[in-house]
Amino acid sequence: AQTVTQSQxxxxxxxxxxxxxxxxxxxxxxxxxxxxxxxxxxxxxILVIRQEAYKQQNATENRFSVNFQKxxxxxxxxxxxxxxxxxxxxxxxxxxxxAGNMLTFGGGTRLMVKP
Amino acid sequence: xxxxxxxxxxxxxxxxxxxxLRCSPRxxxxxxxxxxxxxxxxxxxxxxxxxxxxxxxxxxLERFSAQQFPDLHSELxxxxxxxxxxxxxxxxSSVVPGGGNYGYTFxxxxxxxxx
Numbered sequence: 001a002q003t004v005t006q007s008q009x010x011x012x013x014x015x016x017x018x019x020x021x022x023x024x025x026x027x028x029x030x031x032x033x034x035x036x037x038x039x040x041x042x043x044x045x046i047l048v049i050r051q052e053a054y055k056q057q058n059a060t061e062n063r064f065s066v067n068f069q070k071x072x073x074x075x076x077x078x079x080x081x082x083x084x085x086x087x088x089x090x091x092x093x094x095x096x097x098x099a100g101n102m103l104t105f106g107g108g109t110r111l112m113v114k115p
Numbered sequence: 116x117x118x119x120x121x122x123x124x125x126x127x128x129x130x131x132x133x134x135x136l137r138c139s140p141r142x143x144x145x146x147x148x149x150x151x152x153x154x155x156x157x158x159x160x161x162x163x164x165x166x167x168x169x170x171x172x173x174x175x176l177e178r179f180s181a182q183q184f185p186d187l188h189s190e191l192x193x194x195x196x197x198x199x200x201x202x203x204x205x206x207x208s209s210v211v212p213g214g215g216n217y218g219y220t221f222x223x224x225x226x227x228x229x230x
Binding site for chain 2 (some may be wrong): 044093
């Protein structure tokens, strides 16, 4: 079974600064997908970024980027130029390739962006 | 609006009762997933349907059941409710089983409170 661990329950960052959220996972699979989801106070689960394990290049979506270290089973999220609207819970999630039909989530990191 | 519609948004009911949560997937999506988000256990996968058939089952209690109808909407039935069933229940949908490279699209959730 896969496990996903987010070791930072809470973090804060000043507006316009950069913050990195950590995620580690444990799996015996060689091919899989990794995701970061954002859950603002509205409770909506919003996909932020995704990474395919067989791609060495780190995914980037505007101000959001990841540092994917497959050997270390690490998948951190970097948010650049933090904005007040980035305040939310952030969940790291794992999905097996092909046979995967279930997202395994980490416990989440609560991020507060301060003005 | 994500395109995944969940009703009702809020539900308050007494212990021992039965409730039905409804989900309409995004147009074109054939696969529906149900997740439970409770305060102490994070997001847990319950069950998945694909084109009307059960595809995968997670840690779903025997008191809970679900189905997907020919029009692809899905219902999650929770019976003999206990205080511990209080949680946010999410529905998500994807075009193909597993969500593949695209992850899921989540609805905004149903907040169930059992009193």
